[in-house]
Amino acid sequence: MNRTQAHRQHPPNAKSTHETMVDGHVTITELEKVYESGDERTTAIEDFSVTVPSGEFLGVVGPSGCGKSTLLYLVAGFLEQTTGTIAVDGDPIDGPGTDRGVVFQDYALFPWRTVMGNVTYGLEEKGVGKEERRATAQRFIDMMDLDGFEDKYPKELSGGMKQRVALARTLAYDPKILLMDEPFGALDQPLRESLQDHLIDIWRDLEKTVIFITHDVEEAVYLSERVLIMTRHPGTKKTTVGIDLDRTQPREELVLSDEYTATKNDVWQSLREETTPGGER
Amino acid sequence: MDVTRTVGLDRNDAIAAAKSIYSLVLLLLLWEFVAQYDMVHSYFLPPLSDVLATFYELTADGTMLEHAYLTFRRAMAGLLLACLLGIVVGVLAARNRIVGWFWDPIIEVGYPVPVIALVPVFMFWFGTGDLPKIMLVAVGCFWPVAINARNATREVDENLVWSARMMGTSDRRLLRRVVVPAAAPGIISGVQIALPIALIVTFVFEMVAGGGGLGHLEIQGVRSFESAQVYASLIAIMIVGFTLDRGLRYLRGRLLAWT
Numbered sequence: 001m002n003r004t005q006a007h008r009q010h011p012p013n014a015k016s017t018h019e020t021m022v023d024g025h026v027t028i029t030e031l032e033k034v035y036e037s038g039d040e041r042t043t044a045i046e047d048f049s050v051t052v053p054s055g056e057f058l059g060v061v062g063p064s065g066c067g068k069s070t071l072l073y074l075v076a077g078f079l080e081q082t083t084g085t086i087a088v089d090g091d092p093i094d095g096p097g098t099d100r101g102v103v104f105q106d107y108a109l110f111p112w113r114t115v116m117g118n119v120t121y122g123l124e125e126k127g128v129g130k131e132e133r134r135a136t137a138q139r140f141i142d143m144m145d146l147d148g149f150e151d152k153y154p155k156e157l158s159g160g161m162k163q164r165v166a167l168a169r170t171l172a173y174d175p176k177i178l179l180m181d182e183p184f185g186a187l188d189q190p191l192r193e194s195l196q197d198h199l200i201d202i203w204r205d206l207e208k209t210v211i212f213i214t215h216d217v218e219e220a221v222y223l224s225e226r227v228l229i230m231t232r233h234p235g236t237k238k239t240t241v242g243i244d245l246d247r248t249q250p251r252e253e254l255v256l257s258d259e260y261t262a263t264k265n266d267v268w269q270s271l272r273e274e275t276t277p278g279g280e281r
Numbered sequence: 282m283d284v285t286r287t288v289g290l291d292r293n294d295a296i297a298a299a300k301s302i303y304s305l306v307l308l309l310l311l312w313e314f315v316a317q318y319d320m321v322h323s324y325f326l327p328p329l330s331d332v333l334a335t336f337y338e339l340t341a342d343g344t345m346l347e348h349a350y351l352t353f354r355r356a357m358a359g360l361l362l363a364c365l366l367g368i369v370v371g372v373l374a375a376r377n378r379i380v381g382w383f384w385d386p387i388i389e390v391g392y393p394v395p396v397i398a399l400v401p402v403f404m405f406w407f408g409t410g411d412l413p414k415i416m417l418v419a420v421g422c423f424w425p426v427a428i429n430a431r432n433a434t435r436e437v438d439e440n441l442v443w444s445a446r447m448m449g450t451s452d453r454r455l456l457r458r459v460v461v462p463a464a465a466p467g468i469i470s471g472v473q474i475a476l477p478i479a480l481i482v483t484f485v486f487e488m489v490a491g492g493g494g495l496g497h498l499e500i501q502g503v504r505s506f507e508s509a510q511v512y513a514s515l516i517a518i519m520i521v522g523f524t525l526d527r528g529l530r531y532l533r534g535r536l537l538a539w540t
Contacts, residue, residue: 078443096446108440112462112539122448153539173448 023089024099024176024209026052026075031084033070043234044070048084050228050237054176057203057210059220061267062230063275068213071235072181075211076102088177098122101175105182107162109154115141115165116150122173140168143202160191164198171202177209184219196223197251217271221264222255229267232274241267284473285466287534327509335509336516344498349517351494352487355411356479356525359418363479364472367423371430371468372461388428396421396482400489409490414483421482422475429474433467434460466540473529480522495521 033045044067052058062068073079075086077096085092088099109118119137128136141147144164154162163183170178184192200223203210214220220227221243229238245259254260309329315321316328323331339345373380374388399417407413437460445459461468487496495518502510 073443076443076447078446096443098447098449100447102443102447104440104444106440108438108444110441110444110459110462112465112537121445125445125449155539169448175447 023054025054025089026177026209026211027085027087027090028052028075029085029087031071031074031086032082033067033074033079034082045074045081046234046236048236050240052209052211054209055207057212057223057225059224059227060211060213060230061215061217061220061227061271062235063232063271064215066230066232066274067235068215068230069181071230072102072179072211072213075177076100076179078102098126098173099175100177100179101170101173103163103166103170103178103180103183105185107154107159107166109162109165109169111154114151114153115146115157118154118165119168119172121169126173137168137172140172143171144168144198160187160195163187163195167199167202171206175208177211178203180210180212182214183212185214185216192219193251199223217264217268218255221260221267222251227267229270229274238274239270241270284470284530285533285540287530287537324506324508327512331509332512332516335507336513339498339510339513345513345517348493348495348498348514349521351492352480352483352496352518353521353525355414355487355494356418356483358411359415359483360422360472360475360479362415362419363422363426363475366419367426367471367475368430368468370423371427371432371471372434372456372464374427375431375434376456376460384427384431388424388431392424392428394424396478397485400486403486404490409492411492413490414486414492417486418479418482421478425474425478426468426471429471430464430468433464433471436467437463466537469529469533469536473526473533476525476529477522480518480525484518 028048028050031045031048032043035042035044048071050058060068060071070079074081075093077093077100087093088097093100110121113121116134116137119141120133123133123136138147138150141150144167146161146164146168149157149161154165157165167183184195187195196219199210202208212220212223224243226240226242228240230236231238241263243263245254245263246257247254249257312326313329316323316326316331336345370380370384370388374384375381396417399420403413403417407416441459441463442455445455450458483494484496484499487494488500491497491500495514498517499511499514502508502514
């Protein structure tokens with residue numbers, strides 16, 4: 001982890017953040033999620049354990065329907081596991097909490113609130129005063145290049161802008177852990193790439209723990225420090241692959257480098273075993 | 282009818298509205314023509330000009346406004362009552378299992394009942410004054426308001442609720458902060474659908490039970506062989522209905538600028 005960290009160009013004084021930070025580590029132990037409807041029992045997640053240290057960027061890839069989103073919603077506290085525990089900083093979670101922030105694929109912005117209204121929502125719920133609320137929100141609106149759009153409603157924004165608002169909204173109330181459910185899946189390639197780079201900057205500056213769900217191997221390898229590959233139905237952890245890339249180089253060089261290609265190929269091979277026919281559907 | 286179409290108040294809208302009623306103007310001219318040349322007996326269909334003259338007389342001496350106000354007041358009071366109860370019941374039926382368990386069957390059975398059939402029953406119970414009229418309007422309007430509020434609440438995107446909860450909104454505040462605003466377009470549609478029901482119930486009740494109001498004025502015209510008064514009352518109720526409908530659309534546009 002130290003190696004990647006150096007490559008991520010942490011400022012010198014933050015060099016040992018992973019060791020000193022105690023906030024935001026996630027421990028998942030023998031997690032199982034069974035959906036029951038009538039007599040039918042469908043196991044979505046089975047025998048799933050993983051530890052995500054503070055400040056790590058963990059990518060999660062898996063074949064569609066493997067329970068990636070279920071996993072994320074369990075960690076978010078939206079769903080309740082059948083057995084097993086999920087703990088944040090050692091404390092088992094009990095429902096949703098402001099220590100975790102989800103970024104949804106479909107943005108889930110409040111359509112009746114303006115951009116400013118959406119970004120200040122979490123701060124209102126925290127009881128932050130009006131002046132401070134607006135100042136904080138403005139900081140994240142600027143960070144997301146949304147200045148000038150404060151008074152627009154979500155319906156007036158493009159998909160990429162909506163997702164930036166959603167990200168600003170989640171960052172504004174300062175959760176330690178970001179849970180991202182294919183957040184860029186609905187966006188076109190150039191937009192997706194620019195938001196990916198934006199996200200790396202944010203992750204580096206704000207020192208969040210990130211669990212990033214995607215079905216896109218390239219995206220996972222490009223963003224993550226470690227990629228977790230899930231098996232197909234029922235979803236369980238197949239393996240994790242550490243990503244060690246020289247991040248000092250610009251994107252266009254990085255994606256052509258041998259390490260990148262090799263790592264991508266490893267993950268892709270591992271995932272392919274799960275998606276090719278032969279495994280039961 | 283599309284209740285989601287909103288109206289503005291500028292000049293272009295007025296011109297567009299005028300353009301959209303040319304067929305109506307043609308029909309009114311036909312009415313005048315047919316009546317003037319006695320193709321239909323003037324007792325059944327007095328010339329439009331006579332009707333308008335009567336309308337003017339009744340308006341000038343204050344009679345029309347007095348009756349229109351009675352009808353308006355009853356319809357609005359009943360509708361308001363229905364909105365208060367219907368929105369609460371509808372939203373809670375969708376969000377709370379026990380409330381839903383109790384109200385769902387009642388709403389399903391109550392919605393299609395022709396509420397006019399209850400006019401005699403309400404006269405029997407509450408007499409012929411304002412009270413039975415307002416109550417029956419409330420009963421008639423309750424169903425569309427409640428059913429639309431319930432359905433709109435059920436369809437609120439779960440991700441919005443989850444978003445609010447992750448940002449620290451308590452269960453108690455969830456309704457006010459997220460569920461009701463998210464369901465507002467559907468809730469307001471229910472109110473718009475209930476509006477004509479409020480007018481119909483008021484009008485019919487006034488015809489049957491009297492006590493003033495435009496329905497009373499119309500049936501009085503029949504009883505005293507004043508057919509122009511019948512049609513004048515009809516025009517008045519159309520104006521009241523049209524104005525209220527436009528008013529609600531305007532309100533919708535203001536409240537739901539974000540849709």
